Amino acid sequence: MSGNLYLPTMARITAIRQESVGARAIKTFQVEFPNGDGFDHDCGQCAMLSVFGKGESMISIASAPMIKEYKQFSIMRTGRVTTAIHDMKVGDLIGVRGPYGNTFPLNEWKGRNLVFIGGGVGLAPIWPVIQTAIANSDDFGKITVFYGSRTSSDLMYRDELEAMRGAADVNLSVDVAEDGWEGYTGFVPSNLMDKPQSPENTIAITCGPPIMIKFVIQNLKEMGFTDEQIYTTIENKMKCGVGKCGRCNVGKDYVCVSGPVYSWAQLKDLPQEY
Amino acid sequence: MAIIEDIRAKAKELLESEKVRAVLGYRRSTAGILAEPAFIASPADVDELVIDATCVENLALYLVNEKKRQKGEREPDTRPLAIVAKGCDARSVAVLLQENYISRDEVVILGVSCGNSGVIDERKLNKALRGKQAKAADFDDAGNCKVTLMDGETSVPAADVMADRCLECEVAFPQVSDFFYGEKVTERDFSQRFTAVTAFAEKAAEERSEFWAHQFDRCIRCYACRAVCPMCYCDECVVDSTNFVVDATTTADDKANRICWINRSACTSENAMYHMVRAIHLAGRCTDCGECERVCPVNIPLRLLNTMLEHEALEAFEYKAGYDPEQPSLISSFRDEDPNDFIR
Amino acid sequence: METILRKDRLGEWAAKLGEQAQVFAPAFADEIWNFAPLEQGTEIAFEGINTVRSAKEFVFPQREVLYRFQLSKGQQPEITQTLPADGAKVVFGVRPCDGRAMVRNDKVFTCAPCDPYFQTRRDQVVFIGLACATPPSPNCFCLSVGGSPSSEDGLDILMTELGDRYHLKVITAKGGEIIDRTAEFFEKATEADSSEVEKAHTAAREYPQRTLASMEKVAEGIKRNFESPQWEELARACLGCGACTYLCPSCHCFDISDEITRQSPVAGERVRTWDNCQFPDFTMHTSGHNPRETTGTRLRQRVAHKLLYFVENHNMQQCTGCGRCITHCPVGIDIVKVANIMEEGAGA
Numbered sequence: 019m020s021g022n023l024y025l026p027t028m029a030r031i032t033a034i035r036q037e038s039v040g041a042r043a044i045k046t047f048q049v050e051f052p053n054g055d056g057f058d059h060d061c062g063q064c065a066m067l068s069v070f071g072k073g074e075s076m077i078s079i080a081s082a083p084m085i086k087e088y089k090q091f092s093i094m095r096t097g098r099v100t101t102a103i104h105d106m107k108v109g110d111l112i113g114v115r116g117p118y119g120n121t122f123p124l125n126e127w128k129g130r131n132l133v134f135i136g137g138g139v140g141l142a143p144i145w146p147v148i149q150t151a152i153a154n155s156d157d158f159g160k161i162t163v164f165y166g167s168r169t170s171s172d173l174m175y176r177d178e179l180e181a182m183r184g185a186a187d188v189n190l191s192v193d194v195a196e197d198g199w200e201g202y203t204g205f206v207p208s209n210l211m212d213k214p215q216s217p218e219n220t221i222a223i224t225c226g227p228p229i230m231i232k233f234v235i236q237n238l239k240e241m242g243f244t245d246e247q248i249y250t251t252i253e254n255k256m257k258c259g260v261g262k263c264g265r266c267n268v269g270k271d272y273v274c275v276s277g278p279v280y281s282w283a284q285l286k287d288l289p290q291e292y
Numbered sequence: 293m294a295i296i297e298d299i300r301a302k303a304k305e306l307l308e309s310e311k312v313r314a315v316l317g318y319r320r321s322t323a324g325i326l327a328e329p330a331f332i333a334s335p336a337d338v339d340e341l342v343i344d345a346t347c348v349e350n351l352a353l354y355l356v357n358e359k360k361r362q363k364g365e366r367e368p369d370t371r372p373l374a375i376v377a378k379g380c381d382a383r384s385v386a387v388l389l390q391e392n393y394i395s396r397d398e399v400v401i402l403g404v405s406c407g408n409s410g411v412i413d414e415r416k417l418n419k420a421l422r423g424k425q426a427k428a429a430d431f432d433d434a435g436n437c438k439v440t441l442m443d444g445e446t447s448v449p450a451a452d453v454m455a456d457r458c459l460e461c462e463v464a465f466p467q468v469s470d471f472f473y474g475e476k477v478t479e480r481d482f483s484q485r486f487t488a489v490t491a492f493a494e495k496a497a498e499e500r501s502e503f504w505a506h507q508f509d510r511c512i513r514c515y516a517c518r519a520v521c522p523m524c525y526c527d528e529c530v531v532d533s534t535n536f537v538v539d540a541t542t543t544a545d546d547k548a549n550r551i552c553w554i555n556r557s558a559c560t561s562e563n564a565m566y567h568m569v570r571a572i573h574l575a576g577r578c579t580d581c582g583e584c585e586r587v588c589p590v591n592i593p594l595r596l597l598n599t600m601l602e603h604e605a606l607e608a609f610e611y612k613a614g615y616d617p618e619q620p621s622l623i624s625s626f627r628d629e630d631p632n633d634f635i636r
Numbered sequence: 637m638e639t640i641l642r643k644d645r646l647g648e649w650a651a652k653l654g655e656q657a658q659v660f661a662p663a664f665a666d667e668i669w670n671f672a673p674l675e676q677g678t679e680i681a682f683e684g685i686n687t688v689r690s691a692k693e694f695v696f697p698q699r700e701v702l703y704r705f706q707l708s709k710g711q712q713p714e715i716t717q718t719l720p721a722d723g724a725k726v727v728f729g730v731r732p733c734d735g736r737a738m739v740r741n742d743k744v745f746t747c748a749p750c751d752p753y754f755q756t757r758r759d760q761v762v763f764i765g766l767a768c769a770t771p772p773s774p775n776c777f778c779l780s781v782g783g784s785p786s787s788e789d790g791l792d793i794l795m796t797e798l799g800d801r802y803h804l805k806v807i808t809a810k811g812g813e814i815i816d817r818t819a820e821f822f823e824k825a826t827e828a829d830s831s832e833v834e835k836a837h838t839a840a841r842e843y844p845q846r847t848l849a850s851m852e853k854v855a856e857g858i859k860r861n862f863e864s865p866q867w868e869e870l871a872r873a874c875l876g877c878g879a880c881t882y883l884c885p886s887c888h889c890f891d892i893s894d895e896i897t898r899q900s901p902v903a904g905e906r907v908r909t910w911d912n913c914q915f916p917d918f919t920m921h922t923s924g925h926n927p928r929e930t931t932g933t934r935l936r937q938r939v940a941h942k943l944l945y946f947v948e949n950h951n952m953q954q955c956t957g958c959g960r961c962i963t964h965c966p967v968g969i970d971i972v973k974v975a976n977i978m979e980e981g982a983g984a
Contacts, residue, residue: 022717023749024702024892024906041543070705070713071894071902097922101548111712228925254927255919257892257911260749264889264913267941268927270948289862291919291927291937321968324774328968329873349967354873364929415667423684425774442774510666512689512698512910514878520966534915538924547922555895556909557699587966589688589879591668 023260026068026113027055032088034108038172043095044139045104046080046174048088049112059083059117061124061146062251062279066259067091067103068113075099076256076274078143079117082150089114092142092174118259120279122147122223122249131159133215135234137206137226141165141174143251143278144225152185162215166191166206170199189213207233217242223249235282245283252278252285254292268292298473299376299402300338306374307335312400313369316354317376318347325426326414329354343376343404343473345431348411348455350581351375352384352522355394360527374400378411380457382466383579383614384522389468390614390621391577393525403469407477409450410458412437415591417453421446429453457582457595460485467615486603492596507592508563513556517584517594518570523577530573531566567597575601576622579614637806638825639815641795646802647679649821650728653814657724657762660694662687671727682729682797686772686958690885691734692741694727695757698882698910702753702892706903718905720753725761726814730791733778733958735765737885738790740946740954744888753908762810765791769836771843775959777972779841780848783956786837796833803833846972849979851943851953857979858936858944868932870974873967876931878912880938880961880969886954889913913937939974 029049037044050056059065059079068074081090095104106112124147134148151158163186167173170192182188191202191209202209207230215222215238222243224234231250238248254266254273261272269288271277280288303315314333319340321328327347330340331354355373362368377385382403388394409431417429421439428440437450451459462485464477492500515532518524527537530553538547553569554562571578578601584594605611609630611622641649650659654674661680663672668688674680706714745754768776768785778784788794792811796803803825806812815822848854881887891911896904912918914934920926928934946954955971962970 022703022752024908025715025717028712070707070906071896071904073894074892095544097544097547098550100922101544113713253921255921257890262744262751262888262890263892263911264941265891265911265918267913267937267945269940270945291933321970322973323962323965323968323970326968331869331872353875361930419667427774507666512878512882514882514912515915516875516877516879516966519875519877534917536917536920538920538922540924542924555907556891556893556911557895557907558909559699583966587875587877587879589883589964590670591666 024115024258026066026074026115027051027053028111029056029089029114031106031108031110031112034106037092037174038167042138042172043104044092044172044174045095046090046092047103047106047112048081048090049114050088051114056089056114057117058086059089060121061150062122062143063117063119064143064259064274064278065089065091065114065116065118066256067093067099068115069099069102070113072102073099074113074257075103076118076253076259078251078278080142080145082146082153084150084153090145092139092145094139115259118274119277120275122251122279124150127221128157129159129219131162131216131218131220133162133164133220133222135164135206135210135222135224135226137165137230138167138172139174140224140226140230144223145175147223148182148186152182155185159219161186163188164191164206164210164213165189166193166202166209168193170196205233206230207237210234211237211240214241217244217247221247221249225251245286246281248282250280250282250285252280252292254278295473296341296343299343299404300341302402302471303332303338303341303374304335306400307332307338311371312374313371314358315341315374315376315402316351316358317341317402318343318349318351324414325417325429326412341376345409345412345437346429347376347378348583348586350381350384350520350522350583351377352381352388352581353520353583355385355388355399356522356525359394360525372398372400374402376402376404377466377469378404378406379463379465379467380461380579380581382468383463384581386468386614386617387523387577387579387621388525389617390619396617401466401469401471403466403472405465405472405474405477406458406461407464407475408480410454410461410482412453413455413586416455417448420448420453455582455586456488457580459483460487460580463615468617486599486606489596489599489603493600504564504597505560508567509560510590511558511563511567511592512590513558513563513566514589516587516589517592520583520587521574522581523574523579524570531569567592567594571597571601574598576605576609576611577613578602637812637815638830639804639806639822640825640829641802641804641822643800643802645821649818650674650680650726651676652818652821653726656817657726658722659726659728661728671729674728680728682766684770684772686731686733686960687729688883688960688964690737690883690958690960691727691730691763692737692885692888694725694761694763695738695741695754696745696888696890697757700753700908702906702908704903704905705894707901709901720756720760722757723760726764727761728764728766728795730763730765731768731772731958732765732785732787732789732791732794733776733783733956734885735763735790736778736783736787736956737958738763740886740950740952740956741888742790743950762792762814763790764804764811765794767794767796767837767840769797769840771845773959773963775846775962775970775972776957777846777848777959778957779845780972781953781955781957782851784837785840785843796836798829798832798836803829805833845957846959848972848975851947854953854975854979855944855947857981858940858975861978861981862936862940864978865932866977867936868930870977871931871935871969874914874931874935874969875966876914876916876934877966878910878914879964879966881912881914882910883960883964885958885960886942886956887912889918913941935969935974939971939978942971943975
């Protein structure tokens with residue numbers, strides 16, 4: 019069966035954590051490959067998760083590449099496949115094929131400061147970069163993280179983010195006022211504007227709802243960041259994952275192959291059809 | 293056919309007085325001999341309008357499509373649309389009025405009579421020309437279809453190349469209109485309504501079953517038949533899984549629990565379901581504009597299927613769709629004398 | 637290698653090929669021309685008209701089962717890969733435009749990672765091309781997109797009609813193999829034959845076709861006028877159906893979905909089916925956000941993909957000028973007209 023690009027490998031779910039509940043519930047899944055037939059990946063890449071009888075969904079790999087024991091996916095429940103995944107339990111099998119897509123050029127960023135700006139479930143695609151940077155903090159300058167969600171109970175990776183303070187400048191926010199919240203109250207782009215970042219020798223990496231990305235990029239440019247200094251990862255409807263089915267085609271690119279990681283310099287030249 | 297100058301003059305008048313936001317009509321096409329839909333919004337463009345035997349499309353479709361297009365606009369132009377409508381097209385407009393998809397003040401009907409004639413069926417014409425390619429064609433008043441070829445001219449009998457639906461048509465001119473062009477011809481030399489459908493129904497059940505199995509096998513599920521039908525205006529279609537409305541109120545459960553009535557595969561079983569469900573949903577609504585059959589790339593004889601339901605409506609309930617906009621729709625009304633022997 | 641087949645032996649030769657492969661040829665059935673399995677004893681009739689459905693279906697069928705799955709409680713799911721097992725095929729009457737489209741399909745499907753379903757079918761089919769004496773359609777424009785009525789690209793053999801005989805030119809090893817295997821049907825082509833073929837091909841190119849500006853100019857025009865409101869105007873009548881894309885010999889978009897045959901425990905097939913960028917929901921995200929919500933943006937996508945993006949990626953146009961999309965569009969949307977408008981300037 020090797021060589022068939024559409025066949026998933028079966029992985030076992032070894033941990034599930036509820037990140038948030040409600041209409042836009044998010045769960046984090048860790049999967050392990052019992053037969054040792056997993057794959058290595060790099061920051062920014064995604065995998066197709068497969069539930070037989072329901073379909074497939076392309077999800078960012080949220081674990082850092084240095085973690086070999088498991089792969090992590092943080093998934094919002096939003097439709098047929100993701101509901102089926104949310105209904106799964108520890109021990110269940112799930113199909114995985116990948117890794118797909120391009121990667122964050124972390125090696126090129128050695129010696130630079132890194133500013134991460136994430137919103138909602140958009141923290142997951144950039145989480146591997148944050149983790150890798152912190153684990154190799156000698157290779158990088160100052161690491162700053164901006165992350166916000168609708169309410170404090172919607173914040174993902176809360177424990178890990180708190181534990182990161184010290185190694186990184188962590189700035190959490192919630193959209194609406196809340197009793198007992200000591201962090202920033204307001205949208206993520208505003209939080210960023212409130213603590214302006216110097217573009218000097220810095221790369222900004224952002225991911226979140228499209229409207230958040232739009233304002234974050236606007237604010238970063240106001241702070242003096244060039245298009246080449248801003249990176250994001252986009253989503254588009256995907257089916258094959260290998261640049262053949264045409265679903266994710268934007269301009270001359272297939273997002274599943276030439277993306278999903280793009281610098282703003284590259285992205286603004288593509289038709290805004292994503 | 294009617295006088296084009298009068299139609300152009302009326303279109304110009306309506307546009308200059310800003311009474312309508314556009315005139316839906318026909319114009320020459322670069323794609324072939326058939327006319328194509330024209331959306332004339334400026335009085336200066338009315339000379340593009342044509343009316344002849346190549347004006348086959350049912351423009352009532354665009355009353356639906358333009359309405360849907362407006363849903364996305366912040367400040368839609370609420371003026372009515374004017375539509376050039378043949379007798380068959382006007383029936384579709386009447387059904388849209390019957391079903392309250394549009395209201396009477398949203399449409400200005402420029403009714404055109406086909407006289408003792410009809411429209412050209414391109415496949416029939418190509419067959420009659422035996423490989424020669426036509427550049428233009430039209431019917432004259434003497435029962436001929438005059439054809440301009442790549443290299444010369446020729447003539448074939450009009451009846452040989454006239455659309456089947458015209459040959460069975462009993463509505464030579466629009467039954468509802470605001471302005472009228474042409475003659476209200478009531479006697480035509482054509483065959484009876486439902487000739488093809490009743491002849492087909494007389495075949496043995498097994499023969500009919502094999503016939504349709506073969507036809508459904510050929511379908512590639514391009515959905516052209518559904519896309520061109522003015523009556524198929526549902527935003528979400530039971531048998532078309534490529535349409536699903538997702539807005540701010542749609543929940544994950546809505547999407548997760550959406551029933552998949554038929555698969556995407558174009559195999560016989562799925563195609564049969566698609567066509568038969570669509571046909572049944574046209575009962576009492578299909579007006580035999582014939583577009584579904586014309587647009588099918590693989591020439592599935594859809595009129596035989598869809599007009600069967602039109603025939604049923606007549607046989608069972610004496611119902612004729614699209615003649616009177618005031619008439620209630622078949623499936624949302626009843627009469628005391630309706631057959632009800634299945635209710636005990 | 638060039639060889640001659642007498643016309644009156646064509647049927648016999650096809651029957652001989654039929655002993656080891658399924659043979660297909662254009663046939664007139666249900667009032668349209670289409671590729672159909674060649675039935676015993678029927679003559680192959682090459683008319684001047686192109687088939688409605690294209691040769692892409694032999695390598696990229698509407699439905700392809702990728703694999704079967706069977707779940708059972710407490711065990712690993714059983715997955716059975718279902719590579720195509722239809723066997724060898726020989727297709728007569730493939731027009732050069734369909735052959736050139738095959739080259740484009742090869743680029744999409746066989747470039748890494750290689751699609752095994754496409755590759756299996758591609759390896760097992762022999763395309764016998766038929767040079768066009770006259771344009772098969774009033775909407776032909778192969779000459780404007782780098783093609784010609786006698787192009788050999790993507791074909792295994794090219795047949796040219798010479799009065800009472802056919803001239804066959806072997807283009808690939810696959811094509812050569814079937815000729816060698818049935819050598820008794822052929823006579824050697826002479827120099828006179830070759831020069832007659834040359835004349836026929838040259839004459840064919842003299843027939844008027846529809847025209848497009850050059851590849852570079854069209855691509856640049858589309859790019860320059862990308863934001864033009866003309867796209868919406870040109871697509872105003874578009875129905876959002878699949879006629880243009882499904883008949884196009886080089887359109888390849890597909891969907892992958894699960895079709896269940898048993899509910900508990902779940903069993904079924906994961907299938908690939910044709911999909912189409914003109915369907916309204918093609919690009920819709922699960923959130924409801926649709927990057928291409930209007931017919932204008934979708935028409936632009938199709939035209940740009942054929943005449944700009946493919947050029948940017950592969951330095952060739954994906955459109956091969958067969959004209960099917962123009963002929964079969966229910967409302968007359970015309971890629972030649974659109975491309976020429978964009979190249980000339982579109983207007984504000």
